[in-house]
Amino acid sequence: MRILFHYTHKQTLGHTTRSISLAAALCRQKAQVLILQGGLPQPFIRFPEGCQVLDIPHPFDTRTSFQSRGIPVSPAKRAQFILKAAADFAPDVFITEFFPFGRLAYLPELLPTLRYLRKKGTRIMASIGYPLLIDLDRLRDKKFAALHRAVFAFYDRFLIHTPDGLETSYIQRSIKDPQLSSSYAAIMKGLEEKISYTGYVYPEKMITGGTEIPAPNSTDASIVISRGGGAVYPKLITVAIEAQRLLEGKSRDIKTIIACGPATSPKEMELFRSCLKPEDKARVFLADHLPDLDEHLRHCRVSVSLCGYNTSVQLMRWGTPSIIVPYQNSSSQTSTNDQIARSVLLHDRFSSTILDYETMTARSLADAVKEKMSSKRPIPAPADWFNGADVAARLVVSGTAN
Numbered sequence: 001m002r003i004l005f006h007y008t009h010k011q012t013l014g015h016t017t018r019s020i021s022l023a024a025a026l027c028r029q030k031a032q033v034l035i036l037q038g039g040l041p042q043p044f045i046r047f048p049e050g051c052q053v054l055d056i057p058h059p060f061d062t063r064t065s066f067q068s069r070g071i072p073v074s075p076a077k078r079a080q081f082i083l084k085a086a087a088d089f090a091p092d093v094f095i096t097e098f099f100p101f102g103r104l105a106y107l108p109e110l111l112p113t114l115r116y117l118r119k120k121g122t123r124i125m126a127s128i129g130y131p132l133l134i135d136l137d138r139l140r141d142k143k144f145a146a147l148h149r150a151v152f153a154f155y156d157r158f159l160i161h162t163p164d165g166l167e168t169s170y171i172q173r174s175i176k177d178p179q180l181s182s183s184y185a186a187i188m189k190g191l192e193e194k195i196s197y198t199g200y201v202y203p204e205k206m207i208t209g210g211t212e213i214p215a216p217n218s219t220d221a222s223i224v225i226s227r228g229g230g231a232v233y234p235k236l237i238t239v240a241i242e243a244q245r246l247l248e249g250k251s252r253d254i255k256t257i258i259a260c261g262p263a264t265s266p267k268e269m270e271l272f273r274s275c276l277k278p279e280d281k282a283r284v285f286l287a288d289h290l291p292d293l294d295e296h297l298r299h300c301r302v303s304v305s306l307c308g309y310n311t312s313v314q315l316m317r318w319g320t321p322s323i324i325v326p327y328q329n330s331s332s333q334t335s336t337n338d339q340i341a342r343s344v345l346l347h348d349r350f351s352s353t354i355l356d357y358e359t360m361t362a363r364s365l366a367d368a369v370k371e372k373m374s375s376k377r378p379i380p381a382p383a384d385w386f387n388g389a390d391v392a393a394r395l396v397v398s399g400t401a402n
Contacts, residue, residue: 001029001030001031001032001092001093001397002031002032002034002089002090002092003032003033003034003091003094003396004036004085004086004089004093004094005022005023005026005033005034005035005036005095006038006082006094006095006096006097006099006106006110007035007036007038007096007127008037008038008039008059008061008103008106009039009042009061009229010039010061010063010065010229011042011062011229011230011231011262011263012063012261012308013207013228013229013261013262013289013308014129014228014308015098015129016042017204017206017310018161018310019035019097019127020045020047020048020204020206021202021203021204021389022095022201022389022392022393023035023048024048024204024206024389025393026393026396026397027048027050028390028393029393029394029396029397031393031396031397033050033051033052034051034054034089034091035053035054036056036082037054037055038056038059038061038109039059039061039062040059040062041055042262044208044289044291045207045208046208047206056078056081056109057074057077057078057081058073059073060072060073061105063229063230063232063263071105072109075108075109076108078109079109079111079112079113082109082110082113083113083116086113086116087116091117091122092122093123093124093125093396094113094114094117094122094124094125095124095125095126095127096110096124096125097126097127098126098127098128098129099126100126100148100151100152100155101126101128101131101132102132102133102134102135103134104135107151114154115154123157123399124154124155125155125156125157125158125159125396126155126159127159127161127392128160128161129160129161129162129309129338130160130161130167130309130341131160131162131171131188132171132337132341133184135148136175136184136336137180139180139183139187148187156194157194157195157196158191158194158195159198159392159395159396160197160198161198161199161200161201161388161392162197162198162199163197163199163200163385164197165197166345167338167342168188170341170342171184171336171338171341172185173341174336174340174341175336176336196392196395198387198389198391198392198395199384199385199387199388199391200309200313200316200386200388201388201389201392202313202317202386202387202388202389203294203310203313203314205292205294207262207289207290207291207293208291209289209291210262210287210288210290213257213285213290221254221255221299221301222256222257222296222299222301223254223300223301223302223303223304223369224257224258224259224293224296224297224303224304225237225240225258225303225304226258226259226261226290226303226304226305226306227305227306228261228305228311229262229263230260230262230263230264230268230288230289231263232306232327233306233325233327233357234271234272235360236304236306236357236360237260237272237275237286238271238275239361239362240258240365241258241272241275241276241280241284242275242362243362243363243365243366243369244280244283244284244366245277245279245280246366247366247370248370251369252283253283254283254301255283255284256283256285257285257296257300258284258286258287259287259288259290259293260286260287260288260289261288261289262289264288269286269288272286273286293314297315297320298314298318298320302320302321302322302323302369302372302373303315303320303321304323304324304325305323305324306324306325306326306327306339307324307325307326307327307338307340307342307343307346309338312324312342312346313386315346315350315352316346316349316350317381317385317386318380319350319377319378319379319380319381320377320378321351321372321375321377321378322350322352322372323352323354323355323365323368323369323372324346324347324352324353324355325355325356325357325360326339326340326354327339327357328340328357349381350378350381351378353368353372355368
């Protein structure tokens with residue numbers, strides 16, 4: 001089976017990691033996979049063996065797109081590149097990652113290929129990390145709502161990579177506007193027959209390089225601070241450096257490992273390093289990224305992170321005591337986001353502590369860390385929550401729903 005897979009990112013790891021994990025699962029099903037990578041190349045990513053990758057030219061979405069929507073550069077050339085790749089590859093299945101639930105700036109480059117492959121009878125599917133409609137607020141516009149419905153009609157199936165109904169209920173609860181909440185429920189109900197919930201896609205080991213950090217193990221306790229790709233929330237790093245000095249007694253001697261994220265700029269990293277005092281250097285370790293983050297989160301005493309998909313899934317899998325600082329885009333009109341909703345899920349089911357980025361201080365973070373270090377470790381989530389990649393791959397290859 002030949003599978004064409006389109007994904008992009010904003011120099012983060014979430015969308016990349018899910019895409020590569022699914023591609024690896026498809027390869028295990030003996031599928032031939034061609035990935036069209038739409039963002040800036042991420043050289044630290046190791047793609048699955050036997051998987052072909054093409055970088056779409058003229059990438060336009062970067063870490064700055066979190067504060068303002070990315071504007072396509074040369075969309076006609078990108079569309080031509082994708083359409084030619086589709087015609088040459090002749091896929092049995094075309095998969096778009098997150099689009100059309102989000103990333104609608106990619107519609108101009110994807111629409112010609114969607115039309116072409118639909119006429120060819122190719123199955124079209126979407127790989128959706130979480131059941132969030134990014135532009136939900138824009139559905140008040142009748143023309144936009146009609147466009148949304150027309151794009152949805154191209155798709156045979158939406159693979160949502162969460163346990164059935166789990167994150168959907170939290171996203172529904174997080175939408176405060178009654179009209180938007182009603183619109184969300186109606187859309188999800190309308191798509192119900194096309195939706196398959198696969199369970200979480202657990203991150204594959206695909207990240208290479210990174211800063212040398214003491215290897216994680218079960219006897220050498222640590223506090224792990226991570227901000228995903230490193231695209232937002234720099235204060236998390238500087239506050240964490242200061243907070244570790246406020247720990248007392250034996251807690252003061254525990255290593256603090258800080259993963260700033262691979263999208264961290266050289267100037268940012270220089271700033272972070274300048275915050276370290278001589279007394280910090282024996283117990284505070286700064287890294288751009290951790291290729292073995294999963295092992296660090298498995299063994300650490302406390303995790304401090306944003307509430308991104310991958311890290312949250314790892315925290316649930318290991319029952320790691322956690323403090324979460326969910327990302328909120330103040331410039332966006334979107335009524336909610338996945339991190340806001342997921343933070344409540346982690347609080348309710350895994351006793352995670354939620355801190356607000358704007359009001360967080362070194363003292364409040366240190367107090368939260370101390371509380372977590374003295375509290376009971378949460379019970380990990382059931383193992384069958386984390387089979388999403390293989391379940392999705394089987395659904396793609398078999399062509400069946402559930």
